[in-house]
Amino acid sequence: MSVAAFARYGMNPADAALASLRGDVINIVLGTVFLAVAATASAIAALRWRRGARILAWCGIFSGTYGLQKLGENPTLLAVLPRFLQPAAPYVNTAVRYLLLVTALCAWRELTLGKLRRLVQVGVFIGLAIAVVGIVTFLLGGPSASWMFYNNLLAVVAVLVLIAAVLVPGLSRFFVISTDHRVLAAGTLVFALQVLYTNLGTVLNYQPLPWVDVLGFAALLFSLGYVALQILFTNERRLLAIETELETARQIQSSILPASVPDLENLRIAASYQPMTAVAGDFYQFVRADDHHLGILVADVAGHGIPAALISSMIKVAMQSVAAHAHDPAQVLGGLNRILSSEAQGQLVSAAYAWLDTEDRSLLYSAAGHPPLLCWRHTRGEIQPIESNGLLFGVSLDSAYPVCRVPLAPSDRLLLYTDGITETENAAGEAFGDLQLERVVRDCRRQPAAELSRQVLSELKSWRPAAVTQQDDVTLIVVDVL
Numbered sequence: 403m404s405v406a407a408f409a410r411y412g413m414n415p416a417d418a419a420l421a422s423l424r425g426d427v428i429n430i431v432l433g434t435v436f437l438a439v440a441a442t443a444s445a446i447a448a449l450r451w452r453r454g455a456r457i458l459a460w461c462g463i464f465s466g467t468y469g470l471q472k473l474g475e476n477p478t479l480l481a482v483l484p485r486f487l488q489p490a491a492p493y494v495n496t497a498v499r500y501l502l503l504v505t506a507l508c509a510w511r512e513l514t515l516g517k518l519r520r521l522v523q524v525g526v527f528i529g530l531a532i533a534v535v536g537i538v539t540f541l542l543g544g545p546s547a548s549w550m551f552y553n554n555l556l557a558v559v560a561v562l563v564l565i566a567a568v569l570v571p572g573l574s575r576f577f578v579i580s581t582d583h584r585v586l587a588a589g590t591l592v593f594a595l596q597v598l599y600t601n602l603g604t605v606l607n608y609q610p611l612p613w614v615d616v617l618g619f620a621a622l623l624f625s626l627g628y629v630a631l632q633i634l635f636t637n638e639r640r641l642l643a644i645e646t647e648l649e650t651a652r653q654i655q656s657s658i659l660p661a662s663v664p665d666l667e668n669l670r671i672a673a674s675y676q677p678m679t680a681v682a683g684d685f686y687q688f689v690r691a692d693d694h695h696l697g698i699l700v701a702d703v704a705g706h707g708i709p710a711a712l713i714s715s716m717i718k719v720a721m722q723s724v725a726a727h728a729h730d731p732a733q734v735l736g737g738l739n740r741i742l743s744s745e746a747q748g749q750l751v752s753a754a755y756a757w758l759d760t761e762d763r764s765l766l767y768s769a770a771g772h773p774p775l776l777c778w779r780h781t782r783g784e785i786q787p788i789e790s791n792g793l794l795f796g797v798s799l800d801s802a803y804p805v806c807r808v809p810l811a812p813s814d815r816l817l818l819y820t821d822g823i824t825e826t827e828n829a830a831g832e833a834f835g836d837l838q839l840e841r842v843v844r845d846c847r848r849q850p851a852a853e854l855s856r857q858v859l860s861e862l863k864s865w866r867p868a869a870v871t872q873q874d875d876v877t878l879i880v881v882d883v884l
Contacts, residue, residue: 430479432616433472436623440466443627446634457630460509465623467505470498472616493537496546500533503557509626510564513579513586518567525560532556561594579633589625593618648680648708655681655711658718664690668760668884672851674859676822676876683710684820684875685717689728694760697728700877701753702772702820713746717753720745731755731768735803739770739795751795754818758810758881765808765816770795773821774836778843780813785840815851816881817843822874823858829867838865851880 443462447455473479474495483491507529511522536549568587596618600610663671673686683703690696701717703710717738724737734755742751754769767775771794774787792803819839826834842861846854855878862876 427478429472429476433469433476436465436469436472439623439627440464440469443630455634457509457512458627458634460505460512461623461626461630464502464505464509464626467498467502468619468623471495471502474498492546493540496540497533497537499546499550500529500536500553503553503560504529504533506622507560510560513626513629514567515579518563521563522560525556529553529556557597561590561597564590565594579629585628586625589621589623589628593622596621651708651711652680655715658715659686660688664688664696666690666696666760667693669696669758670851670882670884672855672880674855674876674878676859676872678706678822678872678875681708681711682706682875683714684822684877685714686818686877686879687718687721689721689725691728695729696758696760697734698756698758698818698879698881699734699753700755700772700818700820700879701751702822702875702877704750704752706875709749713742713749713751716742716746717751729757729766730805731757731766732803732805735768735770735792735795736801739793739801739803740799742795743797743799746796749796752821753795756816756818760883763810763883765810766805767808768792768803768805770801770803773819773824776817776819776840776843777808778815778817778847779811780815780847781811783847785843787836810883812883814883815843815847815854816879816883818879818881820875820877822872822876823862823878825874826862826866826876827873828865829870834862834865851882855880 440462443458443465447459447462474491480488480491504526507522507526511519511526514522532549532552536546536553539548540546568590596614600615600618659675660673663673671688675682675684675686677684683705685699685701685703687699688696689699699717699721701714703713703717720738720741721734723741724734727733727737735753738753742749750771752770752772754772754775755767756775757766759765767788767790769775769789769791771791774789777786777788778784779786788806788808790804790806793801817839824833824835824839828834838861839858842858843854846857849857858878859876866872
């Protein structure tokens with residue numbers, strides 16, 4: 403209230419000036435508090451950016467806009483502004499007055515569902531249109547409040563609609579996101595009564611009591627903030643539960659993979675396993691018969707995450723059913739295909755199986771839609787890709803898997819891997835490919851198997867852009883024939 407207004411009520415000018423200054427100080431404090439609330443809410447939302455955080459962010463913007471309005475209407479504060487800022491104050495105040503409703507509707511939009519959400523979105527667009535027209539009118543020399551009637555009318559309609567949404571139980575279940583509608587309903591009702599009381603003052607010709615608008619706004623802001631924090635904490639608990647389950651799944655999957663590589667006479671083996679996420683669809687297993695015979699299975703389930711990890715766990719169980727035929731790759735792959743085709747319908751899996759015999763230095767190999775086995779021939783200094791593919795697991799129940807026999811010589815090297823290696827892309831979208839892998843094998847031909855494995859992973863990391871995360875699971879088994 404101005405000094406002149408106080409004087410009309412019979413106060414002397416000195417007391418009127420003191421009362422006016424006291425009111426200005428209180429408004430400055432309130433405006434600062436609402437700005438502090440806005441900064442706090444925005445900081446929390448930035449640290450926890452999810453749907454609940456979006457609600458909190460808009461509540462912060464709503465609070466900040468109201469705080470700016472309280473400060474902008476304060477003559478004492480405007481008087482102490484630097485001179486170069488004072489001409490901009492009326493324009494800022496006008497924009498804030500029009501945009502306050504828009505920020506409130508944006509906060510409400512994050513709490514609504516279905517048709518009500520779309521209706522609130524329409525309200526946001528109408529509010530923006532009124533704000534733009536009102537601000538432009540003021541910039542062109544018109545009165546600042548020329549379109550405020552339409553802004554207030556939209557506010558009243560929006561309040562009435564939202565009151566119905568939160569107070570009617572049958573509607574709130576379908577249209578409002580909240581675990582506690584009572585707090586939201588109470589805050590909205592208090593704010594609605596304040597809006598009606600304030601706006602009816604001009605119609606019924608009475609002066610609204612001071613602090614009523616602040617109390618109404620504070621009630622609404624508290625209810626919105628309470629609901630936003632509730633949703634945020636609920637999402638955090640849900641995320642924590644998911645992360646706990648993923649960690650449990652990761653531990654289970656780690657337990658089904660070999661704890662170490664087998665130590666066989668005349669063989670040195672290195673295994674690298676790098677999942678894209680906490681759990682993966684890649685799988686490998688060693689089947690040791692004795693000191694001279696070893697089976698190696700490498701499988702790659704289509705897809706990623708928990709569904710693929712469940713299928714890879716099924717492969718572990720299925721492998722036990724065919725372990726008696728470990729010396730015959732065709733029976734191993736055929737048996738796995740029959741089990742997976744019947745138990746994991748619609749899920750495709752590629753696999754490769756090698757049976758190593760160090761007594762007669764030979765390899766039996768077969769695959770199911772898998773990348774070729776690479777054999778480094780030391781005596782000839784060349785790489786020999788070996789392909790003996792049948793269909794992917796899950797395509798046909800009775801698929802046949804051809805077997806090829808490969809003689810081995812001392813210092814030969816074998817690589818079984820999944821396509822996560824060759825399909826890794828660089829910034830230009832070029833795949834790492836077979837040629838790059840073969841180059842690394844040649845460069846590391848004199849290095850032990852473990853060193854080659856580390857170098858392949860290092861080359862993949864360098865090939866992939868630093869800003870891009872790993873796009874597929876990676877498995878690599880390197881076998882050196884001594």
